[in-house]
Amino acid sequence: MSNLLNRKKLMGFLMTFFIFMLIFNYSIEYTFAAPSKIAREDIKRAAEKTIDYYNKTYRKKEFKGILDWPALGLFGFGEDVSGPKWTVNGKNGPYFREEQVKRGIGLSKIKNTDFQRTIIGVCSAGKNPRSFGGINLVEIVKGTMLPNGHFADSVEDRKTGKPVGEELVNAHIFGIISLHCAGEPIPNRDKCLEWLLNQQHHDGGFTWDVKYFDDPEDYKLIESDVDMTAGGLMAMAILGLDEKHPAVKKALKFLKEKQLDNGGFDSWGTENPESCVWVIQALTLLGQDPIGPEWTKQNGENPVTAMLRFQLEDGSFAHVLDEEEMLPIYDNGMSTEQGLYGMASAYNNKCVYDMLHEKYRLEAQKNIFDDFKPGEFGFDEVMELVYDYVLAGYTDGTFKPEKPVTRSEFAKLLVCSLNLKDEIKNYRGSTRFKDINEGHWADNYIGMCVNKGYVKGTSNNTFMPDENITGEQLMVILVRAMGLEDEAKKRSIGGKELTYGYMQIAKEKGFIYEGFKAKENVNRAECGWSLVRLRKALN
Template sequence: MKNKKPVRIILMVLAALICIGSMGYANSNARRKAALKKKIYDASQKTIQHYYDTYEPREFAGLMDWPALGLYGFGEDISGPVWTVNGKNAAYWREEQVKAKEGLSETKNTDYQRTLIGIVSANRDPRNFGGIDFVKTVKETMLPNGHFADSVKDTRTKVPIGDDLINSQCFGIISLYCAGEPTPNRDKAIRWLEKNQHVDGGFTWDVKDYSDKEDYLKVTSDVDMTASTLMAFSILKMDTNYPPVKRALEFLKNQQLDNGGFQSWGVQNPESTIWAIQALLMHGENPLDKAWEKTKDCGPVEFILKHQLENGTFTHVLDEKDMLPVYDNSMTTYEALYGMADAYNEETTYTKLYKANRPQSEKLLFSDFKEGDYGYNEAVEAAYDYVIDIYADGTFKPHKNVTKGELARYMVNALNLQDEFYSKYSGDELKFVNENSDVLEIDSEDNYIKLCLEKGIFQGIDSLDKEGEKEREIRSDELIPALLNGGKLINKNLEAEKLEFDSFISGETVSRAQCAVSLSKFMKLVK
């Protein structure tokens, strides 16, 4: 028999070398991050000082909306005493503008969305700012197809209108997130974004609706909108396993330049790089990591910092000859500040705002359902987990009976089957197979029922185990078996009694509040 001892020794040595190498890489990455963070912090303080010195003589008028986001990210309270002169500050002046309808056009939903972000960044109440409830206003702009309308009010009809801008969709989702709110009609909001993804994996500012596939194939996507859509997907709880997210991230990675930055409209610039950083952070990637360093000292953060001027401001482009900053740009400066905050905190300021504002928003989420009502806490939980949909008008409708179609949707969401739903009903090929396919058709409850039937969720429930009848109200003796089947699908054997809501009576219809309670129990048991 051959002596295997030398082989074992070699393997042990190799394992040790690999371990040492891994530790060395980890230490190198940690040192890189620490050094970058110091550079970010130093650069940010110059920008913050610039804002203070520039706006203090004006009683900080004009410091909202976007500069407030970056200042909040670095822990500055622009409504506090440091940023207040003569009892006035940025929030005071912005509120005066809102009262006068300045910087706030009803034809631009994005005006309301960015103002909402600015308000919460200033630690002010977004539900009563200048006499406007910005949370309610943005929510109510959602159209039946899940798109946040391009305008808040049409000049003639006085209702939200416009289905062309991806920008308004993304920032509708982002602005509500900053206010600590979930997005209404989440599933349709996802479908709307899905159907506007291009074959290269990216997105553009507006909808490209071609009947000829060849025209569609010629579209070149944009880094900025791809990044903002990735942020929206993350907020809607669609992770990197989700096909559209995978493709969009791949597009973004392929757009990184050799100098570490990104470009849009043919120009490499800090703004596009900042949005890319935000998207990466929201999907678990850290732009400070060595993996995002294209060559030595050429990562996305280094690229941004090269654009800073001595006075703390940032320039949109570098001098072509010497690659040095040339003149300041206000938009680049405020985007650079919140981009630096995100990179420094290794978390987007949008997420920081969400965490700060969610506790209060939970208490105000529904206009027809209050704390202390039966099922309220479970309904809030289900809404934030995007298991049960919430309505754009701010109601939950707790006493409304649940239908078969609604239950199918809830089960798909509770079991994280949206990936399969996409692959089966919402893939790119539908754009060309059926010219009339749209969000409402794709996201129909009939399709959710079909997926539940395919997965066996309605198996053995004679009244549910067939297509159609989406409006049929379900009974308690149908809800519990469906939940039990859902458990079996993920190898969890559950007990019926542990899924029942209070005052459970077999054979009676189930309200949304009662369904929320049973779904909450189900979610806890299967985790």
């Protein structure tokens, strides 16, 4: 018996020691990771060579061709391609690109990506993507979203004149990126995200196109692509997912496993700078530092140092390295374009797509809704919720700020405002109300709100989902969401109205909106205004 006990103790000790070593080795990888071989200022110096290369090379042709992609990297380093430095004889890149757009050059209607990249270039040049060459590029791309949330492969079919095509993942991703650069929230975000996530493969990665197999087991054989996996991460980040989301975790794990010992990446069997750039863009959109310890190898190499191995003396970039000398052997236009905006994102530790979004967002907000404009009550608050994908407008381009909010609608708004949407699957069919069945569109949201104590039914077995919410009801719910219901009840003791304490706390917290009337319906603008106040109070 004693031998058996000793063996058990030994096994327990060995197991504990094994787990300790696993944790220790994992921790030491990041705690004692070698510092990056490159610093921010080194990136800037490398970028200055590329900027000088572009200025000298394109000056000969009056900067024709500086849009679309070269302009993105130049913007990232504060260069104004519409300004004097980038203008010759009164002409510059934006001038030539606009002339092309007027004639339909570089805008094939069978390629949505032509319109998407043009938006990015136009924004990088500081021009208006809603009026460039006589067309509204933003509305064209927005109009290519199909009912299933996918940005179509083509702007229009030659026969029907309607957007068509669901084969290309990159058209979907760049639809998201281009509208983000133009300062727009992504329309039909939930469907858009659902379509994207459905394209993620078992290994966590993505490919350029949609795969179709009769046998589900065949999907497990797909080898994903580094570039498109990074692209998928960019789109997920823009659509509001962070590192905690399972799909993001899987994609990051895929990239981590594909990272080479020299810090770089390859695609299609070739190590190249473009793959490094795509990863840099994805990481910076997710708030990760591409020269930080998480992506820097023990030898100090990371995606940025790997990318810069391809830079030539004149500042341009090569796509491949000489197999023997491992030195860049010839310049490549795409490699140079991507190299510059990769350096911009790494140097700023902020993706150039986010930089453009911040620049254009205020202008974009003016055009999102036909019936709701800056200066109107609740506009700023509603915009905050629109960009966080809590609120949305209607398909006719309106917001309807005066429209009353129903109890079921508010349940969804509250859940989304509190960033609890990922939990709603746990509340399907959890309501006890006879007027809410499991097929009701707001079943999950109502179930969560009721179970968390935010909202109560109108009776023990009814919820009245289509009844409008009143100002008084709204304030009671907001106070409950703050966790202050007990305090509110205490204040209501002594012959006062049941809601007295709630209203008192709501006033103290700044939840009472302009023109508040307790017994009247709350409209969409008022609801948005109060929800933003709740979020600020909770934070």
